[in-house]
Amino acid sequence: MPSTLLASLADLGRTTAGPAGVQAEAEVVYDRHSVLVVRVGDVVVKAHQPDRDGGPLLQRRMEVAAGLPDLLLPPLGPRREIEGRVVTVWPYGTPVDPAGPLPWEDGGRLLATLHSGAVPVGAPGWGRPARVARLVSRLEDGPSAAEIRRAFATLPSWIRGETAEPEDGARCLIHGDWHLGQMVRDASGAWRLIDVEDLGVGDPAWDLARPAALFSAGVLPPEDWERLLGAYRAEGGPAVPVAGDPWAALDIPARTLVIQIAATCVISAWEGDRPLEEPEIALVDACRRISTAGIPA
Amino acid sequence: MHCPKCRGVMRTYTRNGVHIEQCDNCRGIFLDYGELEALSNMAANFQAPPPAAPAAPAWGAPAAAVHHHHHGAPHHRPHHGSVFHMLFTT
Secondary structure, eight states, X not given: OXXXXXXXXXXXXXXXXXXXXXXXXXXXEEEETTEEEEEETTEEEEEOOTTSOOSHHHHXXXXXXXXXXXXXXXXXXXXXXXXXXXXXXXXOOEEOOTTSOOOHHHHHHHHHHHHHSOOOTTOOBOOOOTHHHHHHHTOOSSHHHHHHHHHHTTSOTTTTTSSOOOSOSOOEEEOSSOSGGGEEEOTTSOEEEOOOTTOEEEOGGGGGHHHHHHHHTTOSOHHXXXXXXXXXXXXXXXXXXXXXXXXXXXHHHHHHHHHHHHHHHHHHHHHTTOOOOHHHHHHHHHHHHHHHTTOOO | OBOTXXXXXXXXXXXXXXXXXXXXXXXXXXXXXXXXXXXXHHHHHHSOOOOOXXXXXXXXXXXXXXXXXXXTSSSOOTTSHHHHHHHHOO
């Protein structure tokens, strides 16, 4: 990451933070996958991935966030371009402490409220879960990769990227890439969602896909899953029926995320020249069960 | 007692301890104070319990496997390693 970009982000952070920012040290809070996030006092400056849509779609997503400040951390000003990179500015939020109690109920309530609200004018479509096909195509050959590819073949063709996405799904505003790293506490201590880059109109079941996948793979404890799902249902979240079987709605999103996470793990292990860890093996095992269950979507 | 609506003759029926007056003429029903609540409580008790929801999809991990992966510890703590990445990153 060029250090001039870091200096430029820090400058923008200091300018935005005002008098409080003058003395604040710039701290890199994230620097991976071509994303650089710098904190200066109460302000966070993010240089986005160069190959993502940073144009009008990102601007619309930021406007949606600005209109829902009780749910999403609102941006500080418009998107800018610095050294050829799209840059956005946000208030600092305190992330979830992975070693502390995990805010499953708060997550369930935030998502249920997001899904239950009116769809904001100008919100873009969420589209399709595009990461899974991209990751599966990057797999090197091997026994785990073969399991993952067989499970991938059970997914509907629109998720595999071979046909257009269906028009008939539930239409809600969804976060689009929800996990515990997307929750922060704002200055008042209230939980808010961050990262608007996948925000859009789609089937709300996709916001529960990652925890549903990890629960189904035996990695997330059932109590944690039930805390999330229970809070989501109690708040009237529309992704699943109020009572009874949630898996008719969650099966395909959960299957997709099992495959996506398994592919991420296998690629990471291959790149790091290391064996799979036990939880990663559990994801590949879930891929095997998906293909042997013989239930094409 | 006469029906307050059509002046027909009201007849008293007792069902599970609740007295119900019904008009022989217009079939209208008169409930005393508390009888509607008593009836709805009874109806709630008669409803069959909802069918147990499937706890996991057909391809979900068998319950035993959840612990099998963890060498006796109930679960991996999420604050490091691959579980952290699965829960906290895209």
